[in-house]
Each structure stands twice: as structure tokens, then as C-alpha cells.
Amino acid sequence: MARMKFLCDADRCIECNACVTACKNEHEVPWGINRRRVVTINDGKPGERSVSMACMHCTDAPCAAVCPVNCFYTTADGVVLHSKDLCIGCGYCFYACPFGAPQYPKVGNFGSRGKMDKCTFCAGGPEADGSREEYEKYGANRLAEGKLPLCAEMCSTKSLLAGDGEIIAQIYKERVMKRGYGSGAWGWKTAYRETIES
Numbered sequence: 207m208a209r210m211k212f213l214c215d216a217d218r219c220i221e222c223n224a225c226v227t228a229c230k231n232e233h234e235v236p237w238g239i240n241r242r243r244v245v246t247i248n249d250g251k252p253g254e255r256s257v258s259m260a261c262m263h264c265t266d267a268p269c270a271a272v273c274p275v276n277c278f279y280t281t282a283d284g285v286v287l288h289s290k291d292l293c294i295g296c297g298y299c300f301y302a303c304p305f306g307a308p309q310y311p312k313v314g315n316f317g318s319r320g321k322m323d324k325c326t327f328c329a330g331g332p333e334a335d336g337s338r339e340e341y342e343k344y345g346a347n348r349l350a351e352g353k354l355p356l357c358a359e360m361c362s363t364k365s366l367l368a369g370d371g372e373i374i375a376q377i378y379k380e381r382v383m384k385r386g387y388g389s390g391a392w393g394w395k396t397a398y399r400e401t402i403e404s
Contacts, residue, residue: 209284210327210349211371211398212262212358213378216255216389218365221246225258225357225366232328232356233345239309241325242357255389258357258366260325261286261307262397269299269308277322283349284371285327290343293321304396327368328355375402 221244229235229242242260263286270278270286277292278299288299299322300308310319330347333340340347348356358368367374375391379402382388391402 207283208370208372210263210369211284211374211394212260212327212355213367213374213394214258214392215365215367215378215381216247216257216392217381217385217387218363219244219256219258220363220365221256222362224360224362228356228360229260229325232348233326235323235345236311238311239323241307241309241323255392257392258361259305259307259393260357261303261327262305262393263325263327264397265399268302268304272298272302274298279332281329285329285349287326287329287331287344288322288324289332290321290323291332295319295321297322305393325355328353371398378402 223244226240226242226244235241242258244256244258246254246256248254263284267278267280267286274296275292275294277289278286280286295310297319307324308322309324310322312319326344328346328348330340330350331344333343335347335350348354355368358366367377378391395401
């Protein structure tokens with residue numbers, strides 16, 4: 207089975223936020239929650255880069271390692287999901303995540319911020335695929351329909367890639383070879399403990 211991964215080619219991202227809008231609309235994400243966001247590094251300076259960020263569905267996910275109620279689980283294709291029924295809103299996952307992916311509906315102390323929300327790689331949650339309960343808690347389950355995450359599909363420059371990790375790594379390698387440079391596969395080494403050799 208394919209190992210699903212994200213890759214953002216920072217040399218292509220134009221900070222249009224189509225990925226952010228697609229995610230919010232597809233999943234009816236509540237106000238104040240951003241499962242995906244675009245971050246600009248070195249804004250206004252030489253070497254400025256924009257990166258589309260969300261949960262990278264890490265190998266050995268640090269969020270899962272610190273969760274006191276074990277609400278995280280990894281699917282057969284490597285997608286890191288969580289159960290909102292088990293989540294106690296402690297925030298440990300937020301502090302452990304190198305990408306700042308876990309989001310909470312309220313600001314507050316331990317347990318008062320509500321159930322954690324994050325990118326699901328458009329794979330839903332532990333409820334039955336396509337059920338109303340799954341959609342209300344986690345949004346659309348595009349993977350069960352044989353589709354890729356909408357954020358990547360809506361990326362106009364194809365900066366954001368999602369799917370089989372081997373295939374998207376090959377796409378990135380070909381881009382780097384064609385243009386003669388690459389600023390790096392942002393987040394890849396941190397999330398997946400491997401590099402993309404060109």
C-alpha cells in the first residue's frame with residue numbers, strides 16, 4: 207500500500223491561499239480553526255519563500271507519542287488521524303507538533319479549549335466512511351472515494367503535492383533537475399525522517 211505524504215515546493219508557492227480556502231470549504235471547518243495555512247518565511251527579504259503548512263502525517267508522529275489518552279492512530283497508508291470522542295483537549299499534541307498542526311476551537315487552559323482539530327488528509331475519522339457523523343466531526347472523506355486531498359488538487363501552481371510519497375518525491379526530483387535548483391522539500395526530513403536526493 208502507498209505511504210501518503212504531503213510536499214510543498216516552496217519555489218512554486220505564490221501565497222494565493224487556495225489550499226486554505228479549499229480545505230475550509232470542503233470540510234466546513236469552524237471559524238477560528240485552520241487545518242492548513244500559508245506561512246511566508248523571510249517576508250520582504252531576499253530568499254522569501256511561502257509554504258503551505260498542515261499536519262504532515264509524520265512517521266512516528268510526536269503528537270501521538272505525547273497524547274495521554276491515545277486518541278491518535280495511523281492508517282494503513284500512513285495517515286495520522288485522531289478520535290474526537292477520546293480527545294480531552296489537553297494541548298500536549300500542539301506543543302509536540304513541529305508544524306503547529308493541532309488546532310482548538312477555544313483559547314483556554316487544560317481541557318477548556320475543546321476537542322482538537324487538524325488536517326485529516328481528507329481521510330475522515332474513525333466513524334464509518336461517508337457517514338454523517340464522520341462528516342460532522344472530521345469533514346469529507348475523499349480518500350475513501352479514491353480522491354486526493356482537495357488542498358493539493360486546488361493548488362494552481364502545483365506547489366502542494368499530496369499522495370504516494372514515492373511518486374511525489376519523484377515529481378519534486380524532476381522539478382529540481384529541470385530548473386537546476388531547489389530550496390528543499392520543506393518539512394519532508396522532519397516529518398518522514400528521510401531526504402529527497404536529486
